[in-house]
Amino acid sequence: MDVHGHRRAFVLAGHGPALLLLHGVACDHTTWDRVIRPLSRDYTVVAPDLLGHGQSAKPRADYTLGGYANGMRDLLSILDIDRATVVGHSFGGGVAMQFAYQYPELTERLVLVAPGGLGPEVSxxxxxxxxxxxxxxxxxxxxxxxxxxxxxxxxxxxxxxxxxxxxxxxxxxxxxxxxxxxxxxxxxxxxxxxxxRHGQIVTMTDRAYLTESMPLAVIWGAQDPIIPASQARNVEALAPGARIEIIEGSGHFPHRDHPEEFLRIIREFLATTRPSSYDRERLRELLRAGAGRPIRRARAGRRPVAPLTG
CATH class of the missing domain: 1.10.287 (Helix Hairpins)
Structure with a gap:
């Protein structure tokens, strides 16, 4: 369909609570092709080609994280989807974090897959x-x-x-x-x-404390050559209570090289967490207090951080 005059391609499959799957730079929705059908048995899966990628239009346009987050808000609105669990891979992980930051009222959970924005190191x-x-x-x-x-x-x-x-x-x-x-x-x-030339510029680490009530999972391949899995340690420090899963023998695309393990983690995370509840007053309190305060979470099914190798 056209959104703001530009063609937006996407896959829409299944019924149930919504999952928004966001791919990385220079990829498209096909990066998820090994997990879309299994997930669509229980969920409404939306897997877009981000603007400038795949079969979507490639205009001279706003390709920032904020611009992409706005585009995803508009797409979900057109599809009559009020809230979604957002799953983002690599750059798509950065978009997912930006989306949750800009639109917490639309975000039920956050799943980051080898995401950008959690440390400076990059290939x-x-x-x-x-x-x-x-x-x-x-x-x-x-x-x-x-x-x-x-x-x-x-x-x-x-x-x-x-x-x-x-x-x-x-x-x-x-x-x-x-x-x-x-x-x-x-x-x-x-x-x-x-x-x-020095590495990643954009970071969400200074705003991680705002995810206090947001169920958060991070999935990484232990042998990721693009964004090192050691950055998962940053999540443990910044967002205690987040579920962190390191998949041994996997690289930058765990949803492709280990789809069964990826699906197991996603399904378990969805089954053992409740969608976040947006509280405007609580958000104001967090912003006023700033990042210096400790973050306390109570979340079912939390797993410890697995040892990092590679």
Whole structure:
């Protein structure tokens, strides 16, 4: 459908409480294709292609976290969905946090999957993508022939399980998507808004205390080469009571390389937590007190932080 004059593509499946699934930079709704159908048996699943990605329009537009959060509010409103559990992967995790910050009254729970915004560290490849000339270089690297050879090489390396190639199959798909000039431009705008040569710029750590009454789960692959799983420790310190799950043998895409474990965690989290209740007066109290006060939570089914490896 069109929203504000721009085409927005999305998958809508199932019935029941709403789950909003948000993908990362240069991905689209297909990143969730191994979990959408199982989740749709019990939930209404909304999996959009964010603006500038997939089959959605790629205009010269606002590609900031706040802009994306606004777009998700508008999409849910059009679909007559009043509240949702928001699940965000990588950059989509940053959008999910921004959405919960801007629209707590619309957010029932928050699930962050290898999210951005919880620490400065990020892969050097991501920092390189923000450098001047990246789009021009990528334009040459995605010319026919060059692109086919490179993507085939990446996928062969992944199939051979060469060292450091855990997520290379997914990276090959992202690289292939950059043959679209609009997709390259949108990815450049997105990354420059959240990353510079020193690492991640945008952080939600200073506002984590506002999630006091928000059921929060964080899922990470122990061998994530893009955003290190060690950042999960930041969540433990900033939001005591959050459920943290580290999946051994998984990389940056746990919903793809370990879909059954991912589904188990999601279903258990949804079954053992109650949707948050928005309290305007409580929000005022938290804002006035600031981040210095301790956060107290009481949440069913909390799991301890698993050891980090890799």
């Amino acid at each position: 050097p490849v991501i920092r390189l993508a923000t450098a001047p000339g990246f789009q021009q270089v990528m334009g040459l690297l995605t010319l026919p022939g060059v692109r086919h050879i490179n993507t085939a090489g990446l996928r062969l390396a992944h199939a051979a399980r060469l060292p450091g190639t855990r997520d290379v199959d997914e990276i090959a798909s992202i690289y292939d998507s950059f043959r679209d000039r609009g997709a390259r431009a949108a990815a450049g705008h997105v990354l420059r808004a959240v990353v510079d």
